[in-house]
Amino acid sequence: MFILCTNDDGYLAGGLQVLARAARTLGEVRVVAPDREQSATSHSLTMHFPLRSRRVGDDTHQVDGTPTDCVALALGALLERRPDFVLSGVNHGPNMGEDVLYSGTVAAAMEATILGVPAVAISYTGREPERIAEYEPVLAHLLQQLLNPERFPAETLFSINLPPVSPSELRGVQVTRLARRVYFDSITRAHDPSGREYFWIGGGGVEWTAPEGTDYRAVQDGYVSVTPLHLDLTNHALLADVRAWELRL
Ligand code: MN
Numbered sequence: 459m460f461i462l463c464t465n466d467d468g469y470l471a472g473g474l475q476v477l478a479r480a481a482r483t484l485g486e487v488r489v490v491a492p493d494r495e496q497s498a499t500s501h502s503l504t505m506h507f508p509l510r511s512r513r514v515g516d517d518t519h520q521v522d523g524t525p526t527d528c529v530a531l532a533l534g535a536l537l538e539r540r541p542d543f544v545l546s547g548v549n550h551g552p553n554m555g556e557d558v559l560y561s562g563t564v565a566a567a568m569e570a571t572i573l574g575v576p577a578v579a580i581s582y583t584g585r586e587p588e589r590i591a592e593y594e595p596v597l598a599h600l601l602q603q604l605l606n607p608e609r610f611p612a613e614t615l616f617s618i619n620l621p622p623v624s625p626s627e628l629r630g631v632q633v634t635r636l637a638r639r640v641y642f643d644s645i646t647r648a649h650d651p652s653g654r655e656y657f658w659i660g661g662g663g664v665e666w667t668a669p670e671g672t673d674y675r676a677v678q679d680g681y682v683s684v685t686p687l688h689l690d691l692t693n694h695a696l697l698a699d700v701r702a703w704e705l706r707l
Pocket of ligand 1: 466467497498549550551563
């Protein structure tokens with residue numbers, strides 16, 4: 459098995475090293491990852507600047523672009539052959555609910571899916587990224603089961619969230635749907651030293667709607683959450699209703 463690993467926290471991030479070690483138990487690994495933190499860059503593609511890649515070590519390239527750039531460059535130019543799977547993570551932070559739409563980690567897996575390579579995104583929901591290393595054996599075992607070319611679903615990626623507990627306290631694995639979350643007070647308005655107003659997005663609070671069967675609930679309850687995601691955003695259930703509006707030109 460030939461596996462590409464990437465992430466959005468940069469090629470030096472501890473979570474990526476853990477992921478690459480887990481992946482090496484399953485096959486041959488290449489790492490192509492951003493040269494710096496690219497969290498919350500979503501599915502951004504760099505088109506107005508050149509991109510440069512630098513080899514750092516035998517099986518690793520760093521790229522001065524986004525996670526999506528890394529996957530596009532790896533598959534289109536840097537790798538000697540097409541990978542069987544793309545793994546993205548382990549992100550230093552959660553990617554649940556609507557956050558999958560902002561996540562660079564999940565976007566890298568989405569890009570692989572668009573390019574026809576099955577992919578898995580992995581995120582750690584705890585606050586201490588140095589503890590991700592404890593998850594290496596759990597991750598290797600889980601990936602061994604997921605990376606099965608015979609049953610890996612088409613046009614689908616998996617998003618895994620690891621709960622904020624040590625692996626010895628894990629209660630199991632749950633296959634989940636996305637929860638819903640609302641941020642509040644997340645825009646700060648202030649003034650810079652010259653007196654000009656500025657805004658800063660981030661911080662504030664977050665409220666979850668997370669019934670049984672959702673990703674957020676699963677990790678709260680001490681389970682590893684595995685969510686199958688597909689890229690078709692069409693609201694299929696609504697098609698007939700909206701067609702009945704008989705929109706005309
Ligand atoms: Mn990140």
